[in-house]
Amino acid sequence: MTGDNGDIVVRAEGLVKSFKGFRAVDGLDLTIERGMIYGFLGPNGCGKTTAMRMLTGLLTPTEGTVEVLGLSVPKDAETLKYRIGYMTQTFSLYGDLTVLENLNFMATIYGLSGKKRKQRIGEVMERYELTDLGKRFAGKMSGGQRQRLALATAVLHEPQLLFLDEPTSAVDPESRRHFWEQLFDLVDGGTSIVVTTHFMDEAERCHKIAILESGQKRADGAPKDLMNAMGANVVEIEGPNLRDIRRHLLGSDGIMAAAQLGARLRVLVRQEITDPAEFLKAKPETNGASLIEQVRPNLEDVFVTATGEGRQ
Ligand SMILES: Nc1ncnc2c1ncn2[C@@H]1O[C@H](COP(=O)(O)OP(=O)(O)OP(=O)(O)O)[C@@H](O)[C@H]1O
Numbered sequence: 184m185t186g187d188n189g190d191i192v193v194r195a196e197g198l199v200k201s202f203k204g205f206r207a208v209d210g211l212d213l214t215i216e217r218g219m220i221y222g223f224l225g226p227n228g229c230g231k232t233t234a235m236r237m238l239t240g241l242l243t244p245t246e247g248t249v250e251v252l253g254l255s256v257p258k259d260a261e262t263l264k265y266r267i268g269y270m271t272q273t274f275s276l277y278g279d280l281t282v283l284e285n286l287n288f289m290a291t292i293y294g295l296s297g298k299k300r301k302q303r304i305g306e307v308m309e310r311y312e313l314t315d316l317g318k319r320f321a322g323k324m325s326g327g328q329r330q331r332l333a334l335a336t337a338v339l340h341e342p343q344l345l346f347l348d349e350p351t352s353a354v355d356p357e358s359r360r361h362f363w364e365q366l367f368d369l370v371d372g373g374t375s376i377v378v379t380t381h382f383m384d385e386a387e388r389c390h391k392i393a394i395l396e397s398g399q400k401r402a403d404g405a406p407k408d409l410m411n412a413m414g415a416n417v418v419e420i421e422g423p424n425l426r427d428i429r430r431h432l433l434g435s436d437g438i439m440a441a442a443q444l445g446a447r448l449r450v451l452v453r454q455e456i457t458d459p460a461e462f463l464k465a466k467p468e469t470n471g472a473s474l475i476e477q478v479r480p481n482l483e484d485v486f487v488t489a490t491g492e493g494r495q
Pocket residue numbers: 202207225226227228229230231232233234349
C-alpha cells in the first residue's frame with residue numbers, strides 16, 4: 184500500500200485502536216481527497232483525537248491500514264513528519280519560550296535553516312499577525328494569539344496536509360471566524376486539511392465530514408448532501424406548553440427526536456410520513472400550538488438522526 188495516489192491524501196481501512204480491550208476507534212474506513220477541508224464531527228470521547236493520532240503516525244493502530252500522502256503509516260512516519268503539520272488540542276507550545284523562540288525551535292525540528300528559515304518565520308509571523316509579538320512568551324498570550332502561533336508553527340515547513348485537533352475550542356467566536364478564513368486561504372494555496380470539531384457550525388464549513396460516535400463512522404459526505412439524504416423531515420412547533428408537547432411526542436411512533444430551541448420545538452419526523460406537518464397537527468397534544476411548519480434540515484438534525492439520540 185504505497186505510492187502517491189494523487190488525489191487521495193488519506194486512506195484508512197478497518198482502523199481500530201484498543202486501549203486494554205476498549206475500542207476507542209472501532210473499524211474506521213476513510214478516504215480523504217486532496218484540496219479539501221475534511222472534518223471529524225463527534226462528541227467528546229468518540230475517538231476523534233485517537234483517529235487523528237493514528238493518521239499522523241504518532242499512535243500505532245491495533246488493526247487496519249493507513250496510507251497518508253502515499254506513505255504507509257506508521258512504517259513511514261518519519262518521512263511523513265516533514266510533509267504534514269499537526270496542531271494539537273492543547274496547541275503544544277512552549278510557554279516559557281517567546282513567539283520567535285517557539286518558531287525557531289520548530290524550524291530546527293523541521294530542518295529549516297539559513298535563508299529559508301528566516302524567510303518562512305517572517306512570512307508566518309506576518310500572515311498570522313505575530314510580528315509585534317516576537318518577544319512575547321507563549322505562556323503569556325491570549326487564547327486567540329496562542330492559536331495563531333500554533334497554526335504558524337504547524338505550517339512553518341509548508342506541509343501538504345494539515346491536521347488540526349479541535350483548533351478553536353479555546354477561542355472566542357471572532358477568532359474562530361478569522362481562523363476559518365485562514366484555513367480557506369491555506370486550501371487555496373494547495374494545502375489539504377483534516378480537522379476535528381464538536382461544533383456544528385464549524386463542521387458545516389467543511390467540504391466533507393465524517394460523523395463519529397463510539398469510535399465508528401455513522402455517516403460521511405458533504406454537509407449539504409448529508410442534509411438532503413437525511414432520513415427525516417424537520418417540523419417546528421410554536422405555542423404554549425412546549426415542554427409537555429415534547430414529553431408526549433418523544434417515544435411516539437414516527438418521531439425520531441424533539442428538542443427545544445428558544446420559543447420553538449424542533450421535531451424530527453420519520454421520512455416515511457408524507458406530510459409531517461399535518462401528521463403533527465393531527466396529534467391531540469399539539470392542539471394549542473400557534474404554528475406548525477416544516478423547515479429545512481441543518482447539520483445538527485443530521486447528527487441527531489445519524490447517532491444514538493435519533494435511534495432511541
Ligand atoms: N491512552 C489512552 N488510554 C486509555 N484510554 C484512552 C487513551 N486515549 C484515549 N482513550 C479513550 O478513548 C476514547 C476516545 O478518546 P479521544 O481522545 O480519541 O476522543 P475525542 O473524540 O478526541 O474526545 P475529546 O474531544 O474529548 O478529546 C475516550 O473514551 C478516551 O478516554
